[in-house]
Amino acid sequence: MTNAATLPAGRARPTPASAAAPAGRILSWLRRRIFASWRDAVLSLSVVAVLGAIAWAIVPWALLDASWSGASRADCTGTGACWAFVAAKAPQFVYGFYPPAERWRPDIALALLVFGLAWLMVPRLPGKRYAGLFMMIVLPLATVLLLHGGFGGLAVVPSDQWGGLLLTMILAVSGITFSLPFGVLFALGRRSRMPLIRWFCIGFIEFCRGVPFLTVLFMAIVMLPFFLPSGMKPNPLALAVAGIIFYEAAYMAEVVRGGLQALPKGQYEAAMAIGFGYWRTMLHIILPQAVRKVVPGVVNTTISLLKNTTLVMVVGLFDLLNIVSAGVSDPLWAGSQAEGYFIVGLVFWLMSFGLSCYSRAIEAGFARAERS
Amino acid sequence: MENPLIQLANVNKWYNQFHVLRDIDLEVRRGERIVVCGPSGSGKSTMIRCINGLEAYEQGTITVAGERVDQDDDNIEKIRQRVGMVFQSFNLFPHLSILDNLTLGPIKLKRVPRAAAEARAMELLERVHIGHQALKFPNQLSGGQQQRVAIARALAMEPDVMLFDEPTSALDPEMVKEVLDVMIELAGTGMTMICVTHEMGFARAVADRVVFMADGAIAEVGTPDSFFSAPRTERARQFIQQVIH
Numbered sequence: 004m005t006n007a008a009t010l011p012a013g014r015a016r017p018t019p020a021s022a023a024a025p026a027g028r029i030l031s032w033l034r035r036r037i038f039a040s041w042r043d044a045v046l047s048l049s050v051v052a053v054l055g056a057i058a059w060a061i062v063p064w065a066l067l068d069a070s071w072s073g074a075s076r077a078d079c080t081g082t083g084a085c086w087a088f089v090a091a092k093a094p095q096f097v098y099g100f101y102p103p104a105e106r107w108r109p110d111i112a113l114a115l116l117v118f119g120l121a122w123l124m125v126p127r128l129p130g131k132r133y134a135g136l137f138m139m140i141v142l143p144l145a146t147v148l149l150l151h152g153g154f155g156g157l158a159v160v161p162s163d164q165w166g167g168l169l170l171t172m173i174l175a176v177s178g179i180t181f182s183l184p185f186g187v188l189f190a191l192g193r194r195s196r197m198p199l200i201r202w203f204c205i206g207f208i209e210f211c212r213g214v215p216f217l218t219v220l221f222m223a224i225v226m227l228p229f230f231l232p233s234g235m236k237p238n239p240l241a242l243a244v245a246g247i248i249f250y251e252a253a254y255m256a257e258v259v260r261g262g263l264q265a266l267p268k269g270q271y272e273a274a275m276a277i278g279f280g281y282w283r284t285m286l287h288i289i290l291p292q293a294v295r296k297v298v299p300g301v302v303n304t305t306i307s308l309l310k311n312t313t314l315v316m317v318v319g320l321f322d323l324l325n326i327v328s329a330g331v332s333d334p335l336w337a338g339s340q341a342e343g344y345f346i347v348g349l350v351f352w353l354m355s356f357g358l359s360c361y362s363r364a365i366e367a368g369f370a371r372a373e374r375s
Numbered sequence: 376m377e378n379p380l381i382q383l384a385n386v387n388k389w390y391n392q393f394h395v396l397r398d399i400d401l402e403v404r405r406g407e408r409i410v411v412c413g414p415s416g417s418g419k420s421t422m423i424r425c426i427n428g429l430e431a432y433e434q435g436t437i438t439v440a441g442e443r444v445d446q447d448d449d450n451i452e453k454i455r456q457r458v459g460m461v462f463q464s465f466n467l468f469p470h471l472s473i474l475d476n477l478t479l480g481p482i483k484l485k486r487v488p489r490a491a492a493e494a495r496a497m498e499l500l501e502r503v504h505i506g507h508q509a510l511k512f513p514n515q516l517s518g519g520q521q522q523r524v525a526i527a528r529a530l531a532m533e534p535d536v537m538l539f540d541e542p543t544s545a546l547d548p549e550m551v552k553e554v555l556d557v558m559i560e561l562a563g564t565g566m567t568m569i570c571v572t573h574e575m576g577f578a579r580a581v582a583d584r585v586v587f588m589a590d591g592a593i594a595e596v597g598t599p600d601s602f603f604s605a606p607r608t609e610r611a612r613q614f615i616q617q618v619i620h
């Protein structure tokens with residue numbers, strides 16, 4: 004439909020610059036995008052100056068003057084970062100206290116995760132519905148069984164030994180996978196015609212939005228034992244996973260509600276007029292559109308979920324941040340805070356940035372499909 | 376005589392204090408084409424939306440093929456599958472392709488296999504003259520094209536009757552004819568139709584009866600010729616004067 008002839012004149016594509024020589028092309032790009040006016044030029048140059056200053060501060064420390072190997076902090080003689088610390092602690096940062104001989108088990112779990120993600124995200128692969136089921140049912144069950152063991156000759160590794168990046172991934176992946184579906188249910192419940200369901204959902208959502216996650220976790224670990232039969236102790240990991248899923252689901256619910264409200268009444272009526280009942284209308288007509296409208300909000304909540312996983316230290320879990328904190332206090336490596344937290348920051352930034360990129364790809368895909 | 380396909384008997388409806396439908400009695404036989412007209416706010420939309428249960432009514436009875444229309448979920452969903460509806464604002468599903476707009480209902484509600492549903496959908500799209508647009512999305516079509524898709528989508532459920540609520544009044548003038556032509560062709564197939572519209576040409580071409588509503592009541596019923604050339608009530612006379620201009 005959209006070919007050059009039908010485009011309004013104002014939106015016609017600029018003539019391809021391929022005719023000009025490369026150097027001329029760069030110059031013309033600079034003139035158009037950087038130095039179009041003196042105000043643009045000042046702004047652009049200030050940005051360049053700030054970026055330059057940041058790089059000037061970090062690059063020598065992180066790369067040029069860094070020490071890369073050694074058995075203790077004393078071996079780090081350079082004036083820059085002591086990456087020997089990270090190298091020595093890397094296995095612990097990744098697996099926590101998971102027994103070294105059994106670390107192939109988390110590796111397999113990670114491979115399953117990568118497989119599921121690829122299946123879900125690569126557009127050409129078929130059976131997306133089954134990929135969803137795989138992520139929501141097969142992957143969690145397989146991961147728990149594999150990591151815990153206790154069958155078929157696999158030694159039991161209790162969950163208090165799982166830690167580091169492994170634990171962070173468990174919390175993040177289960178939170179991301181389940182908070183949206185539960186959030187959708189809470190959002191629908193909030194608009195339900197049945198008052199009890201509506202009140203319950205409103206109460207739950209407002210409770211979670213009103214209380215810091217740290218408080219929720221803390222209350223759960225302190226108060227839950229009072230309600231359980233004596234001698235039964237709640238598993239901190241299970242508690243943390245459930246806490247993250249439901250806490251973030253409350254936020255997802257509000258994001259999704261925004262999308263639901265943005266849909267015209269005609270969509271409900273058209274679905275009903277065909278003969279769709281409530282659930283089919285929601286599943287096939289309303290939710291696909293509502294969720295598409297709120298992808299940025301969903302990703303925003305997901306990123307905050309990711310960072311909230313670091314709070315599980317209050318229930319005694321050693322996620323990536325907590326285990327790095329523990330490593331930093333090792334007397335052999337005293338004074339390695341900067342390196343440790345730099346790495347934690349980098350890992351979280353990479354994960355969040357990956358989510359952002361994925362979200363933009365999704366939005367672009369929707370825009371292409373609807374060309375609205 | 377055969378039982379009427381649709382029967383409204385003594386139907387009354389209120390919006391709070393506002394009496395929007397007053398003692399509506401109407402019987403529509405299978406294959407009959409009814410045009411409903413009347414001033415804005417006279418209750419035309421409300422009446423046809425009661426027939427497929429999009430609105431509830433407080434008094435009287437409405438039956439479709441002998442089934443009572445009430446707010447019982449299972450019952451109303453069954454009835455809606457047999458009653459196609461076309462809205463003023465098209466209401467296509469923007470996240471689905473034209474083809475998927477047509478096949479979703481048959482596949483999910485009638486368990487028609489996808490291949491069969493798509494074959495049938497293509498037939499219907501040909502019938503409304505947009506077969507070549509099947510893989511586009513609603514936003515890529517003009518208003519007239521969207522409304523024809525909406526008609527095809529309703530037909531895909533193989534309904535016994537089609538309800539139209541001012542199907543051409545949101546369209547640019549040059550697109551009205553293409554939609555009316557499709558409706559006239561549909562009438563030619565013997566489909567039972569209840570059309571809220573002010574298109575007199577359409578009414579004269581296909582309607583068996585014209586139902587004129589005013590203030591929530593049916594004020595006059597007649598053949599198109601007798602209604603348009605010799606209305607019996609003053610309200611109808613005024614209304615026809617306005618529509619002609």
Ligand SMILES: Nc1ncnc2c1ncn2[C@@H]1O[C@H](COP(=O)(O)OP(=O)(O)O)[C@@H](O)[C@H]1O
Binds near residue numbers: 393418
């Ligand atoms: N949901 C509603 N609540 C209150 N009044 C309504 C509602 N829907 C329609 N009405 C009123 O009912 C009357 C009939 O509306 P409608 O059936 O849409 O008329 P028509 O289709 O003939 O123009 C109008 O006066 C309108 O204002």
Ligand SMILES: [Mg+2]
Binds near residue numbers: 419420421540541
């Ligand atoms: Mg109306």
